[in-house]
Each structure stands twice: as C-alpha cells, then as structure tokens.
Amino acid sequence: MSTKKEWPIWEVFIRSKNGLEHRHAGSLHAADAEMAMENARDVYTRRQEGVSLWVVESKHIVASNPEANGEMFAPAEDKVYRHPTFYELPIELKHM
C-alpha cells in the first residue's frame, strides 16, 4: 500500500519587470520554503516572467467564505457613488 505523503501546496506571487506589485501566478507543491522558492523559479519564471518572487504556504492564506458572498459583496452592488466618477477632472491631470 502506498504511504506516499503529498507535499503541501504553496502559492506563488511574481513581480514582473515593469510591475509595481507582486501578482498571484499560481500554485505548486514543495516540501519546504526553500524548495518552494526553487520550484517557483523553475515552473513560473522560465519565460522571463519576473524579477521577484514570493511564495507562501497556502494554508496561511485566510480566504473568504463563498457561502457568505451575499453579505460580503452584494451590498456594494448599488453604491455607484463609491466610484470617483462624479468629479470633473482638470485637463492637466493625466493618467487618471
């Protein structure tokens, strides 16, 4: 009988060359942090995707409960005034 233990899952975040922030790229298996970093390098940056890597074991991420989506996100649906679209921007102001 197989007693194979699966390695834990890690989430990988990459900052691209011109990017300002790390973005979630995907996940992988690794036995520990060092292996997770090497695996992330090998699996996710082989096509020059980035210049900085973060890895974090998935169990450390606190996720919202999908069943609570109603109370979590629905109340924002009809609050268009929370978008700053009602201001007239001066022409001098670019990139907004």
Next chain:
Amino acid sequence: MENKLYDYILSLGDNSLILGHRLSELCGHGPSLETDIALTNISLDLYGQVRNYFQYAAELAGEDASEDSIAFLRTDRQHKNVWLVEQPNEDFGHVICRQFLFDSFHMPLMKQLCESKDERISAIAKKSIKESSYHERFSSEWMKRLGAGTDVSNQKVQAALDHFYPFVNEFFQETPLDKEMKENGIGGDLTAIKEVYFKNVHTLLLEAGLTIPEPNWRQTDGKLGYHSEHLGFILAELQYMQRSYPNSDW
C-alpha cells in the same frame, strides 16, 4: 592550432550535449511536475551552451560544417564527453547524483574559462556560469534532501553515488590537448579544479549523511573517444532524424 581549438571546444560541448540528452529523456517523466520542469530546464540550459560551443566550432571548421552537423553527424568515437554523463537515468537518486557530480565540476571549470584568453570561450563561460550556478544549487540541495531524508532515499542515493564515483576522476584526466590548452591560457587547469572539487563534494556528502565511496577502479579515456555501450544508443536516438532525412531543417 585551429584544429586543436576545435577539438577542445568539442570536449567542452560534448559533456553538455550528452547530459542534456539524458535529462531530456525525463521530460514528462519526472517524479513530480515541479522536478520534471526543473530537470527539463537544466537540459535546455545545457543545450543552449552546446549551441554556443558548436556554432563556434563550426566557424573554425569552415566549409559545410554547422552546429547541426557537429551535433548530429559524428560517430561515437568522435565524441569527447566523459563516461559519467552518458550513464542511464535509472531513478531520481541517480539523476540527481549524476547531476551533482557533474555540476560540482562544471561550476569551477566555468569560473576558470571566464578568464580564458580565447574571447569566445570566455564569453560562453560568462553566459553559462549563471546557469551552472543554479544547477549546482539545485542538485546540491537535492543531494542533501535525499541523503538526509528517509532510510529509503538515503539508500538509493548512496547506491547511485557508489555506482557513479568511479567515473568522477575522469574529469581530471589531463589529455595532451587539455595540457596544451591550459598552457596557452585558453583552457582550464584541471589539477586546480580537482582540489576544489573533492573539497566541495566531500563536504556536501558528509553534510548529507552519505558515505564517501572508495572505488577500486577508475574510469578514463572518454575524452579520447572511448565510451561505454550507452553512448551508441544515445546517438542512435539523437541522430535518427538527420541520418534518416539528411539535411532536413527545423
């Protein structure tokens, strides 16, 4: 002189060519997705180095020579790689151990070749050294994991180590060509590398909880074109397309 330089470049490139091929056999067969990709990446790195070497060699050879003709149309006796790199994959322990024993040699060699008086070799070494440095990190890390892992992983990697150890001295067999290239400042100094090699390798093996083998025989002469039976099978697969469909293109 040009012929000798040509031969020397082949002796550098052939190790990467044959080891690159061995690793490419694992593409899609690695023990996990992550290690599969890692080993394939290393294979591609080595092939990239081979292309640089063989493009240079083809320029020196002139006439109809090309990187492809050098890679695909030489016989086994014309290959100058060491025996270690042509040995079969067997299991993950063997793959990692073979890689570790090679990387531990390749890294100090690349360091030396960065200072080569031959500008092209120096440029190739400077490009390769970042890759080799990562390969060494990867294989050393895995040697430690397997050696200090479970009883089974320790036994398997120790078996691989015992199997491969008689081959490592061949790296330091100084052929007349190696000697001449060292003396004219183009090639590496194998005696100096040997010292670094065994110091580093022994340190890591002990750290990994492995026993340093004491082989009672030592392989030689791959660099002179004498090879194990495995090389013929590698070349049969590697050269099949060019042999069957001469001059076919990508």
